[in-house]
Structures are given as structure tokens and as C-alpha cells.
Amino acid sequence: MRKLTIILTGICLIASVALSPAMAAEVVVGAVTPLTGKLAVYGQGFQQAMLLALDEVNASGGINGNPMKILFEDNTSTSKGSVSAIQKLITINKFPVIFGPAASSNFLAVCPIAQQNKTILIGAESAAAAISKCGSYVFRVFPSDLLQGKGVAELVQYLGYKKLLLTYVNNDWGVGLAEVFKKQFLEDGGQLLDEFSYDEGKTDYRSEILRIKKASPKAVVNLTYIKEGATMLKQAYETRLDVQWIMGSAAKSPKLIELSGEASEGVIGTYPTFSQDTPQYKAYKAAWEKKYPGKKTPIFGEYNYDMVKLTAKALRKTTSMSVDDIRNALINASKGFIGATGDKTFDANGDVGATYGRWTVKGGSIGDYK
Amino acid sequence: MIYYLQLTLNGIIAGSIYALFAVGLTMVYGVFRFINFAHGELIAWGAYLALLFTQTLFTLPIYHAVIPALALTVVIGLAQERYVYRPLRHGNRITLLIASIGLSYLLRNAIRIIWGSDLMTYGLRPMRGISFAGLSITPTQVAMMVAAVFFLACLYFILTRTMLGKSLRAVADNMELAAIMGINMKQVSFTVWVLASVFAGVGGILLALDTNLEPIMGLTNLIKAFAAVLLGGAGNVWGALLGGLCIGISENLGVAFVSPGYKDFISFAIIILVLLFRPKGLFGVLRGIR
Numbered sequence: 001m002r003k004l005t006i007i008l009t010g011i012c013l014i015a016s017v018a019l020s021p022a023m024a025a026e027v028v029v030g031a032v033t034p035l036t037g038k039l040a041v042y043g044q045g046f047q048q049a050m051l052l053a054l055d056e057v058n059a060s061g062g063i064n065g066n067p068m069k070i071l072f073e074d075n076t077s078t079s080k081g082s083v084s085a086i087q088k089l090i091t092i093n094k095f096p097v098i099f100g101p102a103a104s105s106n107f108l109a110v111c112p113i114a115q116q117n118k119t120i121l122i123g124a125e126s127a128a129a130a131i132s133k134c135g136s137y138v139f140r141v142f143p144s145d146l147l148q149g150k151g152v153a154e155l156v157q158y159l160g161y162k163k164l165l166l167t168y169v170n171n172d173w174g175v176g177l178a179e180v181f182k183k184q185f186l187e188d189g190g191q192l193l194d195e196f197s198y199d200e201g202k203t204d205y206r207s208e209i210l211r212i213k214k215a216s217p218k219a220v221v222n223l224t225y226i227k228e229g230a231t232m233l234k235q236a237y238e239t240r241l242d243v244q245w246i247m248g249s250a251a252k253s254p255k256l257i258e259l260s261g262e263a264s265e266g267v268i269g270t271y272p273t274f275s276q277d278t279p280q281y282k283a284y285k286a287a288w289e290k291k292y293p294g295k296k297t298p299i300f301g302e303y304n305y306d307m308v309k310l311t312a313k314a315l316r317k318t319t320s321m322s323v324d325d326i327r328n329a330l331i332n333a334s335k336g337f338i339g340a341t342g343d344k345t346f347d348a349n350g351d352v353g354a355t356y357g358r359w360t361v362k363g364g365s366i367g368d369y370k
Numbered sequence: 371m372i373y374y375l376q377l378t379l380n381g382i383i384a385g386s387i388y389a390l391f392a393v394g395l396t397m398v399y400g401v402f403r404f405i406n407f408a409h410g411e412l413i414a415w416g417a418y419l420a421l422l423f424t425q426t427l428f429t430l431p432i433y434h435a436v437i438p439a440l441a442l443t444v445v446i447g448l449a450q451e452r453y454v455y456r457p458l459r460h461g462n463r464i465t466l467l468i469a470s471i472g473l474s475y476l477l478r479n480a481i482r483i484i485w486g487s488d489l490m491t492y493g494l495r496p497m498r499g500i501s502f503a504g505l506s507i508t509p510t511q512v513a514m515m516v517a518a519v520f521f522l523a524c525l526y527f528i529l530t531r532t533m534l535g536k537s538l539r540a541v542a543d544n545m546e547l548a549a550i551m552g553i554n555m556k557q558v559s560f561t562v563w564v565l566a567s568v569f570a571g572v573g574g575i576l577l578a579l580d581t582n583l584e585p586i587m588g589l590t591n592l593i594k595a596f597a598a599v600l601l602g603g604a605g606n607v608w609g610a611l612l613g614g615l616c617i618g619i620s621e622n623l624g625v626a627f628v629s630p631g632y633k634d635f636i637s638f639a640i641i642i643l644v645l646l647f648r649p650k651g652l653f654g655v656l657r658g659i660r
Binding site: 204208231238240255 | 376488498499582622630
């Protein structure tokens, strides 16, 4: 009797597993999301924004009549957790599309796995330039850092500096950014008085400052972080180097002002942004407030929202559920797709374009440069 | 010309800080024959304790906060000796080395727990430098040099003019023989740790005044201190002093010729060359005052 029960239960189990997808015909997408750990504060917001977009997709007919679902896997905010989460989603669930984890280091940890297993990986928060080289199955709706090089070149042109000095942090990020900036700047007819990189994380940049002083430029483009930027600003102020400092978004933080005091006054920089006046953004905001009343829209929530919307559009258009068909559909769907965060057309690297805002330090706080 | 003079001046300032760190490191090596990796943490703790006394509970002005901060740094230095190094003193040198690496992690992470990993400052306003003859120097930098000269002069006085200093040098020369001659080992060890802690603490506070505070500030500068110690010959106090200045000046002058991105390369190239050709240090032969 007991044996029979076990066999019967077993049969029922197998049957239910085998039959359930066919009955519901859900379209499921995986997501590696930081639901616990140090990024959990943000992860919850990402999840809520994704669920908001999902509600809208399903309210408007799902994926050609079938409901869309997202299966969230927690990555405990670590690279290790991200790897095991994505391995589960790829090997056990066999999902063709996975939404990647936040933080560039976590994203970079999983992108070779997705590429190797021919699984589409889409990111909504990672900016590292290296992600562009992840492979043909990796996409992101968040602008790459590299674009900032162009953003800074545009800012320089707007400010009217034809001759300036370029300096940057000596790492992948700084060197990559500087290359892009330099190319654009020289194309625009600019001239570099001097160009050098410097070590990250040092406390003494006086000799670097002196080298700047020697070239006596009117403006210095410094592609730097908060700590290095602040130290250089302070030491430049002390050594009476008065130039127009131009920076990227990595230095845009109240911490920069806290660390360097009035030496940071007048710095101008760029940061990736999108217009909040578009109907798309307003619709997102209204929908958010309706679903989560009293809650502020989370950081990068709108990127997550766009990612789900764009994926749904691709899934509706795909000719089959094979990964390569979905990939083609995704690239086609992105063409001219205007989301809450603007145009999401993928380029050859699976990257999107960006528009840049301008920030400046005035009266001890960061504001928009006009 | 002014450019090179200014670079040299910057080098002297950086070098005097390296020297402050290196002197303590080499003194501990001279007497106990092991490299104290946790020396860097005394640098960071000195700086953070000064921050503590300028903040919430005490709100002392920074120049007053220095005194309790240094006192507590000395307490940490002595605690290192009492609870970690003394029980292990008769063990293998490697044991002491490993213990000091462990201690360094412990102390560094304690800073992270208490103050967090974020950058901090004493919140002083940046000051315009003073110019003379085309060279510029800030009041903080003047203070750094004055403090370095003052503390090193004190050290010179203690080592050469006092009985304590003589016994310290005797112990550094031959610990067993010195003990047989009736030199009080406890007193010597106490002095070494107090001096090393004070020098590290002062250096840390000056460095933080000049730049920022962060938990790894000790570690990054410890490497430069190692270089200075090696250059001067391990255990040689005056060698460490000159070694610090040499490293500071050469890496700053080097900026005129190579990209500043490779500034550290200069100091490490010097270390390798010294190790290859003068393994006892540039000043090892002179023997100096140990």
C-alpha cells in the first residue's frame, strides 16, 4: 500500500511538472537580483520596478496571450552568489533570457557564463566599459562609461576650450575614458598641452600638480574618482594652481566637496541623465505611484522598468523561443524604442546611447551647470 | 629650474613623512629582529584617534587632539608588544612576522568597524600656499617638516645623550650580551615601542592633515617605509631617515622624466637595485648609530 502511494505520488509529480508549462504556457525570464547583502537596499527597488513593468505587460495581453513571469534568484550582492544564481537559471531552468545583477563587478562575473551558454543577458545598472566586450549575447540598457569620454569632449567644446591638459587615473576605466575623450577632442580641433596618467589611491599628487602648472593650461580635464579628485583639487588650491577643472560623473558626489572644501568650487563635469519631462517617464512615474503609493521611485528603477518592457516587446515579436531568434528580435525591438530613460537602440556591442547632463560645484553644493 | 627645485622640495616633505614611519619600523627591527607589519596600523590609528578627539564627544581643536591621540596610539603600541609579541618573542621569527600580519588585519578592520571604510577629513579648510622665490609650500607642509625635524632631533638626543639610548643601542647590537651586562630589557622594550608608536602616530596625523583619512592609509605608506628601511640598512635608524628622504626626493624628481602614473615604479626600482648591489643598504657600511 505504502509503496503504491509513493509510486502514485511520483507519477503525479512527474505529470504535474511535465504538464504545467504546457497548460499555462507562461513565458518566464530569469533575474539575478541582489535581494540580500549590501546591495539589498537597491535590489528591492529594482525588483519592484521590474514587477511594475511586468504588470503592465500582462495587463496589455502578456506575450501574445500568454502571461510573462520573472523568476528572481538572489545573488547575496556578491560575485560568487551571482555566478551560482545564473548557473541555476541556465542549467536547471534553461531560461533563454536573464536579467543580470547590479554592480559592474558582479555583472562581469556572470557575463562570460551567459555568453558561453548562449543565454541572453541584459543589464540595467552596470556602467563598466569592459561590459561592451562581454559578447554577442550580452546587452545593457544603461549607458557605458566610455560614452562619458564623448560627453566630456562635448562639454569642453561647449565651454570653448581649444587648448587644455588631460590627466586621468591609471587604470582600465581612466585609460579607456581618456582615449575616447582624446579622439573626440582632437577631431573637434582641440590641442593637448600635456597628457599624463597618475596612480590611483595616493595621498600626494603635488608633483602631478606641478607638471600641470608647468604647462600652464587654462583648463584641465581630469578623469578621476572622488578621493583622487578631491586630493588633487585641494593640493592644486594650495599650490595656487587656478584652472578650470573638468571632470566626469565618477567624481560627482557631495563627498568631493566635503574632502576638498572650497577648492572644489567651480568644478564642471558631466553625468549620464535622461529627461524627466518625456511622456514615457511621466507614465512610469504615475504607474509607480499608483502601484506603490507613498514610495519614492528607486534609483535605477526606470532602467529596470525599460529593460522588462523592451524584453517583452522582443518576446512578442520573436519567431520562435530559440535564443538566436530572441536575440534578433531583441535587436530589432530596440530600434527606436523610447523608454522612460530615453532611446534604447542597441549598438553592435549591445550598448545604448546616452545624453549627458552637466554638474558644477557652487556655494558648497552640487547643482546643474547652466 | 624652479620646477626641479619645487619637485625636490616636495620630495623632502614626502620623504620626511616616510622617514618618520621608517624610523619606528627600523627601531623595532633593530631590537627585536622582526618586521612589524602592524606598524602601518599605528599610523592609521594615530590619525583616526585624532579625528575621534576632534569630533562629537570631545570637540577639541586638532592641535589639542594630538596629545590624547598620541597617548592612545602608544597604548595600542604597548598592547601589541604585551599581548602579542612578548608571548611569542622566543618563538620563530616567522611566527612573529605572521602574528604581525594578523594583527595588522585586526587593527585595520577595527577601524573599518568603528569609522567605516569611507574617506574622512579633519574638516580643516584648504589653505593657500606661501610663495617665496617661486617655490610654494603650505602651512601644513611646514608643520610636517618642523615636526619631523623636532621628533628626529629628540630621537638623536635620546639615543646619543641618555643612558636609555645607549642601552637601546647596546641591545640592538647584541641582545644577550646586553642582558648579561645588566641592561633592563623591559625598559628598553618599553622605550622602543613608545618611540615607534609616537613616530607612527605623529606621521599619521600629519599625513591625514595634509590629505585624508582612510583605513588603508597605514598600509600604503608602510610599503614606502619598508623601502626606506631597506635603503638605509635594516636596523639602522639614521639610514632609515636618509632612506626616507632619498625615496621621497627620487620619486618626486622622477615625475619630471616619466609619467606620474609610474611614480611608485621609481621607488621600487631603487629597492631592487639596492637589494641586488648593496644588500646591507646604502648606509650599511657606515654602520652609523644603531
